[in-house]
Amino acid sequence: MMTLLLALSVLLISGCAALVASASPRWATILGVGGVLVSSVLGLVPTLDVLFGAPMLALHASWPVPYGAFFVELDALSAFFLLPTFLLAALAAVYGGEYMLTHAREKWLGPPWFFYNLLVASMVLVLIARNGVLFLMAWEIMALASFFLVTFDHEQANVRDAGWTYLVATHLGAACVMVVFLLLGRQFGSLDFDRFSAPPELASVLFLLAVAGFGSKAGFAPFHVWLPEAHPAAPSHVSALMSGVMIKTGIYGLIRVLTFLGPPPLWWGGVLIGIGLTSGVFGVLFALAQHDLKRLLAYHSVENIGIIALGLGVGLLGVSTNSPSLTVLGFAGGLLHVVNHALFKGLLFLGAGAVMHGAGTGEIDHLGGLFKRMPHAGIAFLIGAVAISGLPPLNGFVSEFLIYLGAFHGVSSLAGTIAVAVLGVIAGLALIGGLAAACFTKAFGIVFLGEPRSDHAAHAHEPGLAMRLPMFLLAASCLLIGLLAPSVVGALIPMLENVTNLSRETIQANLDLATGPLLFVAMTSLGLFGLIAVLAGLRRWLLSRQQVEECVTWDCGYAHPTARMQYTASSFAHPLISLFKMFLHTRSRFSSPQGLFPRDAALSTETEDLSRRYLFQPAFVLIGRSLSSLRWLQQGQIQLYVLYIALTLLVLLVWGLG
Amino acid sequence: MPLVPVLHLLLALGCAPLLVSIVRRTKALVAGRTGQPLLQPYRDLWKLLQKGAVYSRTTTWVFRAGPVVGLAAVLTALLVMPFGGARALVAFPGDFLFFAYLLGLLRFFTVLAALDTGSSFEGMGASREVTFSALAEPALFLGLAVIARQTDSLSLSTMLSGVTAEMWRQYGPALVLVSIGFMIVFLTENARIPVDDPTTHLELTMIHEVMVLDHSGPDLAYITYGSALKLWILGALLVGILAPVRSGSLWLDSGVACAAMIGVAIVTGLIESSMARLRLLYVPQLLVGAGVLSALALMLVLR
Numbered sequence: 001m002m003t004l005l006l007a008l009s010v011l012l013i014s015g016c017a018a019l020v021a022s023a024s025p026r027w028a029t030i031l032g033v034g035g036v037l038v039s040s041v042l043g044l045v046p047t048l049d050v051l052f053g054a055p056m057l058a059l060h061a062s063w064p065v066p067y068g069a070f071f072v073e074l075d076a077l078s079a080f081f082l083l084p085t086f087l088l089a090a091l092a093a094v095y096g097g098e099y100m101l102t103h104a105r106e107k108w109l110g111p112p113w114f115f116y117n118l119l120v121a122s123m124v125l126v127l128i129a130r131n132g133v134l135f136l137m138a139w140e141i142m143a144l145a146s147f148f149l150v151t152f153d154h155e156q157a158n159v160r161d162a163g164w165t166y167l168v169a170t171h172l173g174a175a176c177v178m179v180v181f182l183l184l185g186r187q188f189g190s191l192d193f194d195r196f197s198a199p200p201e202l203a204s205v206l207f208l209l210a211v212a213g214f215g216s217k218a219g220f221a222p223f224h225v226w227l228p229e230a231h232p233a234a235p236s237h238v239s240a241l242m243s244g245v246m247i248k249t250g251i252y253g254l255i256r257v258l259t260f261l262g263p264p265p266l267w268w269g270g271v272l273i274g275i276g277l278t279s280g281v282f283g284v285l286f287a288l289a290q291h292d293l294k295r296l297l298a299y300h301s302v303e304n305i306g307i308i309a310l311g312l313g314v315g316l317l318g319v320s321t322n323s324p325s326l327t328v329l330g331f332a333g334g335l336l337h338v339v340n341h342a343l344f345k346g347l348l349f350l351g352a353g354a355v356m357h358g359a360g361t362g363e364i365d366h367l368g369g370l371f372k373r374m375p376h377a378g379i380a381f382l383i384g385a386v387a388i389s390g391l392p393p394l395n396g397f398v399s400e401f402l403i404y405l406g407a408f409h410g411v412s413s414l415a416g417t418i419a420v421a422v423l424g425v426i427a428g429l430a431l432i433g434g435l436a437a438a439c440f441t442k443a444f445g446i447v448f449l450g451e452p453r454s455d456h457a458a459h460a461h462e463p464g465l466a467m468r469l470p471m472f473l474l475a476a477s478c479l480l481i482g483l484l485a486p487s488v489v490g491a492l493i494p495m496l497e498n499v500t501n502l503s504r505e506t507i508q509a510n511l512d513l514a515t516g517p518l519l520f521v522a523m524t525s526l527g528l529f530g531l532i533a534v535l536a537g538l539r540r541w542l543l544s545r546q547q548v549e550e551c552v553t554w555d556c557g558y559a560h561p562t563a564r565m566q567y568t569a570s571s572f573a574h575p576l577i578s579l580f581k582m583f584l585h586t587r588s589r590f591s592s593p594q595g596l597f598p599r600d601a602a603l604s605t606e607t608e609d610l611s612r613r614y615l616f617q618p619a620f621v622l623i624g625r626s627l628s629s630l631r632w633l634q635q636g637q638i639q640l641y642v643l644y645i646a647l648t649l650l651v652l653l654v655w656g657l658g
Numbered sequence: 659m660p661l662v663p664v665l666h667l668l669l670a671l672g673c674a675p676l677l678v679s680i681v682r683r684t685k686a687l688v689a690g691r692t693g694q695p696l697l698q699p700y701r702d703l704w705k706l707l708q709k710g711a712v713y714s715r716t717t718t719w720v721f722r723a724g725p726v727v728g729l730a731a732v733l734t735a736l737l738v739m740p741f742g743g744a745r746a747l748v749a750f751p752g753d754f755l756f757f758a759y760l761l762g763l764l765r766f767f768t769v770l771a772a773l774d775t776g777s778s779f780e781g782m783g784a785s786r787e788v789t790f791s792a793l794a795e796p797a798l799f800l801g802l803a804v805i806a807r808q809t810d811s812l813s814l815s816t817m818l819s820g821v822t823a824e825m826w827r828q829y830g831p832a833l834v835l836v837s838i839g840f841m842i843v844f845l846t847e848n849a850r851i852p853v854d855d856p857t858t859h860l861e862l863t864m865i866h867e868v869m870v871l872d873h874s875g876p877d878l879a880y881i882t883y884g885s886a887l888k889l890w891i892l893g894a895l896l897v898g899i900l901a902p903v904r905s906g907s908l909w910l911d912s913g914v915a916c917a918a919m920i921g922v923a924i925v926t927g928l929i930e931s932s933m934a935r936l937r938l939l940y941v942p943q944l945l946v947g948a949g950v951l952s953a954l955a956l957m958l959v960l961r
Contacts, residue, residue: 368776371718382720391763392756405752405812411803412810416960423803423956427949430799433759434792437766441788445773451716513751520750524734528760531730535880539726542876546710553714553775554872567773567781575789579942
């Protein structure tokens, strides 16, 4: 435990030191990045220890805060979430070191590094806190630190907007979480997690509050509105960290609360599956409709959180129907997807950052042909794209495979009406998978392949080593998890023990339902690589004896094809967008060509978030309006306010006596 | 005994182009032509392998990797697809997921290779391909869920060998619905009429052919052979349900399956001769229809 606390203090000290050294960009960067690196290495030691079976660590110190205690604990579940946190924090920091230097002229780098380190430290504390007050304080620091990182480019109006949306959303979520803790702690008058007990009659209310509260951090639809605003606004390495791990603290919180709530009724699983399906399908559909690379990735986080929710939903369904195979496979898939998403989404955001760094824009339709200009970043992005589309042999396939397998076990074992829920999971995952592949062929194909569509893209350049290395490491880990899937899944056992209350043997036996097949998958995938090598060799041998020429792309005999004739991202996604237009409400502005020799014609489309436009905006307007009718109370005279206070006290006194 | 699956594997590798040939021959006969010789696809492949290649200057190595990864993915998918009621060479619970996603890998790289040329035609084909395949996927998985529930197994090998004449008697309606759903998936995935037209080279109206427009030489041979294999494996899936002869005798079962494969090819040819390609706007309705049929079949077996 001491090592972990040491890591925390290193983070805090280095953050403050970076703040002090603000005047020198070099020192601020060195201190900021160095602190994260050192503390990640320090933190990984106990994390890995616990993950590989060491007993859990705990520290309970009293704290003068009412109901508070400095109670921290490192069990398998915490360690499981800490692992990607430390890994991604370190890699994103190394990347950010180079990425941020481009801003060194116009801005001080001390504050962003201070908030970055603070964000990492608060995430770690959230994951190990075992006292409600401590948890909420860490939760709040996390929200504020990330708010200041999101508003790094605060000169731009849309960034300020994004920050504001994020601040509102995160606090509405925090309010729900606070109520959850208060209700849980009421019975024994203590906010320590080990004294929490859920009153059975309130369990369902608590569940729904936790879904809303933690779900708004995680990005469950329709609470996801802040996500597509905030992630594109933040610097890319921060987006990677926020999307890769910060939103997962919401998943962590939800799972943690579930362990307090006792046996779940059937419909809880149904709720999570419903949320998973809406988040998954809507996330990927909205992603398809986006023209900004980082916004597209942000919507994909909503999609992947949906997949995680589907896994947890299948798991909960398993718990309530007493079916260990569903429980184990569902939770295992959902939780493994947490790590997998951290890896490939981190990778993709870093890749998007490299694109913006190299080409100066993230507008997909202004890019193209980057693969020739930045081959290294391109191949890393390609690996991330294959992984997030859930294609074998990369890691995305492994976690989706587990969830599918759980759902298919449900199809054969569950009674008719309940089986409909898992059928939803199967059809939903299949649709999400197909749409995600569509979206990432678009993202990679339009950005990296073809001819450059603008001068920016034509003059793009490869990022430096400090930016490339983290991307390569993340890409390699995507591949490794895919190929070592059986042992990776085996390592989930201690954590599943924590979550499911099943015995080690049961978990082992049910995980074997997946590890066996995954071994086959891994072996066959190696065969796939072998085949690729053989076929590539054959092709090379065949061509070595023949003439190979280069020519222009065949375009119906056009003599001079230009880059403007290429399919754009909007045109690529158009069939799917128009197919789902009843959900997307894409608005388009079209000026048609006029006259005999038309010169100008333009089409622009914009897809605004549905729940933002039709749910939250009207709701907030309504609340604002009804509250403004209370304006008459606010007269601006101090005497009146004192009167209010006195009256309130009087009422309370009477109420207390009566 | 691994001998039978290996024999079936060799059968697939050898006869897949023949299947394409049978489809073409059927269409020719219906149209009143003699049609090309049955071995023509093999000659085409052989000729393409001997040829040089022309590459667009726009392309990168993704374009060259497309056919290689695609063919490798189909070959790997072939390993888990059983034939004639026998086991496949590789069989494990959930192998159908691996199978479906390997086809996804093939599609992913074909689409990227198409986008790599920067041609608007190929972009158009790629865009249609991802649209239709995303809609075909749920139909395939729901149909497989029906079979999985009825046979209580999660591996293609046991699932398909579990479909017997007895099961047809009991759950005939559900299996008919699933078969129709799978037939639509089969036609879609193999770029057949009514979804796509494998013979036209009119870029505005087609999907698969336009995506491979810029490939030549051995690359085109890989693609052609890969799509023949894809026709074979998806046909084998259909045949596994439609020809439930499970006598236990290798020769009888395989013979019936082969005959059924030829039957599927002929039916495909007849469908292609008797109807026109759908307007692209209506294809999604067809695919959603396939999904609905699979879902209906599930309702029938779940009650």
